[in-house]
Structures are given as structure tokens and as C-alpha cells.
Amino acid sequence: MTHASTPVCPDSSATKPRRQRRKEARPGEILEAALEVFSAKGFAAARPDEIAARAGISKGTLYLYFPSKEELFKAMVRQTVLPNVGEMERWATGFEGSATEMFRGLLARIARIFSTSAVGRMPKIIISEATAFPELAQFWISEVVERAFAVMRSILDRGVAAGEFTPVRAEAVIVLFSPMLMLALWNQSIGPAVGRPLDPEMIAAEAARFLLDGIRVREGEG
Amino acid sequence: MTHASTPVCPDSSATKPRRQRRKEARPGEILEAALEVFSAKGFAAARPDEIAARAGISKGTLYLYFPSKEELFKAMVRQTVLPNVGEMERWATGFEGSATEMFRGLLARIARIFSTSAVGRMPKIIISEATAFPELAQFWISEVVERAFAVMRSILDRGVAAGEFTPVRAEAVIVLFSPMLMLALWNQSIGPAVGRPLDPEMIAAEAARFLLDGIRVREGEG
DNA sequence: CAACTTACTGACTGGTTAGTCATTAACTTG
DNA sequence: CAAGTTAATGACTAACCAGTCAGTAAGTTG
Numbered sequence: 001m002t003h004a005s006t007p008v009c010p011d012s013s014a015t016k017p018r019r020q021r022r023k024e025a026r027p028g029e030i031l032e033a034a035l036e037v038f039s040a041k042g043f044a045a046a047r048p049d050e051i052a053a054r055a056g057i058s059k060g061t062l063y064l065y066f067p068s069k070e071e072l073f074k075a076m077v078r079q080t081v082l083p084n085v086g087e088m089e090r091w092a093t094g095f096e097g098s099a100t101e102m103f104r105g106l107l108a109r110i111a112r113i114f115s116t117s118a119v120g121r122m123p124k125i126i127i128s129e130a131t132a133f134p135e136l137a138q139f140w141i142s143e144v145v146e147r148a149f150a151v152m153r154s155i156l157d158r159g160v161a162a163g164e165f166t167p168v169r170a171e172a173v174i175v176l177f178s179p180m181l182m183l184a185l186w187n188q189s190i191g192p193a194v195g196r197p198l199d200p201e202m203i204a205a206e207a208a209r210f211l212l213d214g215i216r217v218r219e220g221e222g
Numbered sequence: 223m224t225h226a227s228t229p230v231c232p233d234s235s236a237t238k239p240r241r242q243r244r245k246e247a248r249p250g251e252i253l254e255a256a257l258e259v260f261s262a263k264g265f266a267a268a269r270p271d272e273i274a275a276r277a278g279i280s281k282g283t284l285y286l287y288f289p290s291k292e293e294l295f296k297a298m299v300r301q302t303v304l305p306n307v308g309e310m311e312r313w314a315t316g317f318e319g320s321a322t323e324m325f326r327g328l329l330a331r332i333a334r335i336f337s338t339s340a341v342g343r344m345p346k347i348i349i350s351e352a353t354a355f356p357e358l359a360q361f362w363i364s365e366v367v368e369r370a371f372a373v374m375r376s377i378l379d380r381g382v383a384a385g386e387f388t389p390v391r392a393e394a395v396i397v398l399f400s401p402m403l404m405l406a407l408w409n410q411s412i413g414p415a416v417g418r419p420l421d422p423e424m425i426a427a428e429a430a431r432f433l434l435d436g437i438r439v440r441e442g443e444g
Numbered sequence: 445c446a447a448c449t450t451a452c453t454g455a456c457t458g459g460t461t462a463g464t465c466a467t468t469a470a471c472t473t474g
Numbered sequence: 475c476a477a478g479t480t481a482a483t484g485a486c487t488a489a490c491c492a493g494t495c496a497g498t499a500a501g502t503t504g
Contacts, residue, residue, distance in 0.1 A: 021470055021481050044266045045354065048462065058483050063463065128350035130411035132267065137415035145412075172428040174420070178404035179397045185407070186396065189352035190367075193359035198396070206394040210433050243451050243500055270492065280453045285493065 099159030179207035261343035321381030333426035401429035
């Protein structure tokens with residue numbers, strides 16, 4: 001395919017000199033373009049030339065702001081994901097209600113973030129590149145996985161304390177996230193390739209239904 | 223890293239001519255080497271030179287048996303996965319017992335296949351390459367996903383008929399597979415990169431526990 | 445063992461790409 | 475507005491790599 005590399009920079013009115021000096025705006029524009037290209041092609045196949053074209057600059061300018069393709073990649077991941085993790089933590093801290101409602105809320109929230117922001121594109125990229133870039137996997141674990149697991153643990157603890165949930169061993173927490181991760185992975189790889197996307201809200205609701213009834217204390221017990 | 227490219231070909235005794243004519247054995251040896259290299263590096267980063275070296279032949283010989291890197295890749299996927307899918311179908315057809323036992327058995331079986339064969343490496347590769355090779359995604363859907371879903375449906379139908387399970391909508395079946403897929407993906411990408419592999423049996427058991435109690439009819443109902 | 449067939453080899457080709465740097469031109473300052 | 479500063483450029487390079495093919499030698503046949 002031959003993308004018509006539409007630059008993301010603004011200002012298409014009257015005077016448009018071929019060169020512009022806009023030191024402040026470049027990094028943001030480059031990161032936005034990098035997100036587009038990296039999530040469409042993965043790390044290896046993404047070409048700095050294309051990212052630069054999308055950002056409306058030359059390749060030389062790109063290397064003026066980021067020292068290498070790999071550093072650009074990491075900066076893009078940071079910028080895309082971290083704000084969303086922080087917001088999720090704040091939501092959890094302030095939540096009032098039962099653990100069951102909170103669990104449903106978390107899955108629904110993840111579904112919404114995945115389908116409305118670029119975060120949904122990250123799991124595929126991270127999984128694809130983890131072997132080649134272990135440093136990136138480390139970063140992902142400590143800045144995203146650990147923090148998401150901590151939020152889930154707080155929900156589980158609340159549920160156990162209230163007698164709503166049975167205890168869940170720490171190593172099995174990933175199972176509770178797996179449907180939402182599967183959703184993101186499917187919709188960013190196989191789904192589009194075969195024209196069968198999954199509905200995020202439906203998956204979140206069904207996952208909550210299956211998983212909740214499993215971790216809930218059944219009537220007549222404890 | 224510098225792999226000491228250990229050839230897979232046998233015969234390290236006395237007379238070892240530098241060249242050998244073994245038309246019959248080559249394809250199998252090449253596919254085995256291709257599996258190693260493709261699953262270690264992904265499609266894009268795998269180099270035919272390295273695959274050839276691992277198979278104990280030159281690159282020219284590789285192209286004598288397979289017309290291109292892509293065709294070699296597809297042949298490797300076929301050879302690795304299809305026998306296991308067939309075996310799973312045969313197991314399901316002959317199964318005698320409750321739907322609950324069958325569900326647990328299926329997850330345990332998938333865990334075993336993932337950890338003892340190379341099938342566990344396929345999901346990561348497929349997800350990584352689906353966008354660049356939609357044809358491969360198509361093949362994977364029709365030859366693996368559809369067939370695995372059909373086996374799961376047969377379990378669900380059996381359970382509903384026996385009053386063990388509540389009905390599950392077709393589009394949500396993927397949720398029931400998601401923990402096992404997550405297991406395979408984690409253990410082939412992020413897990414090794416950060417030195418935290420998941421125990422397949424534990425994940426299978428916990429996933430079955432969570433999911434079963436969700437799809438089971440609770441005491442006192444229909 | 446000579447003549448022949450063909451599996452096998454590896455140097456080579458044509459194409460691609462991450463990163464550089466001498467040059468250019470957009471802005472700033474006195 | 476002239477001189478100075480630096481953001482921006484794009485041609486270039488060094489390296490890499492999928493696939494080729496003229497040549498080599500292993501094995502076979504009469």
C-alpha cells in the first residue's frame with residue numbers, strides 16, 4: 001500500500017514556507033506520527049523516513065530530536081500508555097461501591113481505553129518486540145503490568161474482606177486480565193486481517209460474567 | 223548473541239564428507255531449523271542464512287526445497303500445528319464423561335501441548351505477523367481457530383444439554399480460550415525477557431476454576 | 445573407471461535502510 | 475538590515491539481506 005503520508009502538522013492556509021522552525025511542537029508531532037507507523041507496522045518494519053514524512057519533517061530533523069529509532073519507540077510507548085495507567089489508579093483509589101461493581105467497572109474501563117485510545121495497540125507491539133528488546137519488556141512490566149496488577153489486587157482484597165470473593169493466588173491474577181488482553185490482541189492483528197473485529201463492551205461484559213461467578217462466594221458457603 | 227549454530231543433522235562419527243546428498247531428509251531438517259529460528263526471531267528478523275546453517279546446508283540448498291522465505295514459513299506453521307489440532311479433535315470425539323470434566327481436560331490438554339511441543343510458540347508469531355501476512359491469518363483462522371472453537375462448542379452444548387452449563391453465546395467463546403492463549407504469549411515473549419515464566423498446569427487449573435464456576439448452573443437453579 | 449546426472453555450494457547482485465553531516469535557510473539580535 | 479545562530483534538509487554511506495546461478499563434487503550407470 002502507498003500511504004499518502006498526510007502530515008499531521010496544522011496550518012494549511014495562505015503562506016506556507018517549505019521550511020519552518022518550530023522547536024517546541026516537533027517532539028509531540030513526531031511521537032504522534034511514530035505511534036501511527038509503529039502500530040501499523042511493528043518496530044522492525046517501521047521506517048524512520050515514513051515517520052518523518054508523517055510528521056511533516058525530514059528524516060534528519062527526526063534524528064535531531066530522538067537519538068535512534070529505538071529511543072523514539074520507547075518515548076512513544078511512555079507517552080501513550082502512562083497517562084492512562086495513572087488515570088486508572090486514581091479511579092481505583094477513589095472508588096466507592098462493592099468489589100463486584102468495581103471488578104465490572106475495571107473491565108469496562110479497560111475496554112473503553114482500548115477502543116478509544118492508542119493503548120489498545122500496545123500489547124501487540126510489546127509482545128512482538130519483547131524478545132528483541134528485553135529492556136522494553138522490563139519497562140512495560142514495571143510501569144504497566146505491575147501497576148495494573150496492583151489495582152486488581154486491591155479489588156480482590158476488598159472483595160475477600162467483604163466476603164464477596166474467595167481468595168485468589170497472586171500468580172493467577174493474569175488470568176483475570178486475559179480476556180481483555182486477548183480482545184486488544186485480536187482486534188489489532190488477526191481480527192482486522194480476516195474482517196472479524198470483537199465488540200469491546202460485549203467482551204468486557206461476558207468476561208466479567210464468567211470470571212465473577214467464579215470468584216464469588218456461592219450461596220450457602222463461608 | 224552469537225548462536226553457535228549447531229546443525230541438526232545426525233552422524234558425527236568417523237567419515238564425514240563436507241557435502242552429502244540426502245534429498246529425502248532435507249525438507250524435514252529445514253522445517254525443524256525454520257521453527258527454531260522463526261520462533262526465536264519472528265518472521266522479519268529471521269535470516270534464511272541462519273536457517274540453512276542450522277539445518278546443516280547452504281542457503282542455495284534451502285532455496286532448492288522452498289521457493290521463498292514466506293513459503294517456508296507457511297510450511298513450518300502447517301507442519302507444527304495441524305497434527306496437534308487433529309489429535310485434539312479425536313480426543314474430543316471419543317471423550318466419555320461430564321462436560322465439566324471435559325472442559326478441565328481441554329484446558330489441561332492445551333497447557334500440555336503448549337509446553338511440550340512447538341505449538342506454544344505459534345500464537346506469538348501469528349499475532350505478530352498477521353497484519354503483514356493476512357493470508358497467514360486466514361489460514362490460521364480456518365485451520366486452527368475454527369476447529370478449536372468447534373471443539374469448545376461441542377463441550378458447551380454437551381454441558382447445556384446435561385444441565386451443567388448455562389448457555390454461552392458464540393462470540394464469547396474466545397473468552398474461554400483467552401487464559402491459555404495468554405499463557406502461551408506470556409511465556410514466549412514478556413516472560414522470558416523478564417525471567418518470570420508462568421506454570422502451564424497452574425494456569426490451566428486456575429482458569430478452569432474461574433471459568434467453570436461461571437458457566438456452571440449454581441445449586442438451586444434450573 | 446569414464447561419462448553422466450544432479451544435489452549442493454557460496455560468491456554475487458540488486459535493493460533496502462538506519463543513521464550522518466555538509467549545506468541551506470529561517471529566525472534573532474545589535 | 476547585516477551578521478550571527480541554529481533548525482532543518484536530503485544526498486550520502488556503510489551495512490545488511492533475500493534470492494540467483496555458474497560452478498563443484500557426490501553418487502550412479504554402462
